[in-house]
Amino acid sequence: MPAWAKSLLSAVLVSVLCISHAGPGQAQTSDLVSKNAFRVCADPANYPMSDREGTGYENALAELIASKLDLPVQYEWYPMSTGFIRNTLRDNKCDVVIGYAQGHEMVLNTNHYFTSVFAIVTKADGPLADVVTLSDDRLKEARIGIVAGSPPADHMARNGLLKAAKPYNLVVDRRYESPVIDLLDDVQSGETDLAILWGPLAGPLVKESYPDLTVTPLLQETLPPRLFFRITMGVRQGEKVWQRQLNSLIRRHQDEINQVLIDAGVPLVNDMGDALLEVQQ
Template sequence: MPAWAKIISGLVLVSALLISRAGPGEAQTSDLVSKTAFRVCADPANFPMSNKEGTGFENKLADYFAATLDLPLQYEWYPMATGFIRNSLAANKCDVVIGYAQGHELVLNTNHYMTSAYALVVPRDGPLAAVTNLSDPALKGLRIGIIAGSPPATHMARNGLLGKAKAYNLVVDRRHESPTVDLLNDVKSGDTAAAILWGPIAGPMVKQEYPDLMVIPLLQETLPPRLFFRITMGVRLGEKVWQRKLNSLIRRNQAEIDAILIDAGVPLINDMGTAVMDQGQ
């Protein structure tokens, strides 16, 4: 046998061995994705994003994606806290998480379908309505609500705002505790002068339940950590075929996705986190 033929034969043999040794999860991970339903992993009590009543904006996105794929929608409910991915997506009880921050190691991210930012929530007619960054002197000495451990806390510390801050729990079971509602209620009552909250939570809640408050996306902070994030869908690691299918879905339907988010009150910003997009309202 010629030398070149021996080399080719060896490569074919090695390839065959590698394929034979790959487990079913490695060789054909997309076979785990349901062909009969759009199976969504979601928190049952995480309004305004998702809830069992189906009124969250992630529920409405799931409705739209399922209809576009011509599949019935099926949920696996699990609180979005420790063990969420392990007990839902990784356990093959569902196939997609509708909202997940880009770059997270526990999932394979699709292309992002929205970019948003942390926001300052203040009384609409109050003295803080013109504040756009956390270094504004108008915030000095005020009691500001903040979710403990969230990225804006670093900026608050840098600007001397933590001394009087009121902290709220970061990881909770929303079926039993709702720090975001407490945070906004405290601004409404005057217990705190302002609050800092993730925009896709603050925007819809203020739009629906707090007409006397306003949401100001924090886009002027120049030092780390960044306060804007690109949000994707999350699928199981290795499921590239399913990821590409969802990427195509996002690309072809971005205008409809934006419309759902804007109608919910989510503050959308450009991909670089420098400007608020036209909300069409």
């Protein structure tokens, strides 16, 4: 069957299902959203983003949005691993995921509230501190820490940098294992020469605990896969009213959102991922 025919058939089936399930007594999807609390799905051990103690910047953003809604924050804790969305948002135990990459089909995305990029982390006074691109010849013999399966690994392979790379696990339960901390500790100790890490993890952790390290956003990588991502809030599919309400809050309070992220140390970039936002200059 041609691709266009499959798409048409899918659209028809969806329409039929919607009609067959509709009726005067059928609750709208947006009715599932709590009117008594700002119910947040979050990882209890994913600092600097979120943690049970409420010290992550996503915790701060949750408090900010909840204050605008005049509601208390209520958390549904679940490790950010397989089954996270199924066991939290889809199970109606919460109503929003504060940080979710734009375009993921498991959730309905709000408008993005920040864009960030992968970054190099190395010794601030080391010989590689001024490296800004993965094609730099000085990296050919460098020991590079990389989270296995993350987008920068493809760029490293293209530039012949994998032979001396040290991989770290991608999907873990952060309550028991912390590859991001291990990665930064290894740069600090000299076990590796540098690390390549998602900026919203690297920036806050280095700012707080690694004064001898420096974070350099990878703004000049133009080949795929892209290294920048737009981050949204995720809600249940079909909850367009709730999505629009959050979009309005994001638009009206973007400056406050930016300030929370900047204070945390998150490297904010423009929507194309090739320049730092002027607010950070």
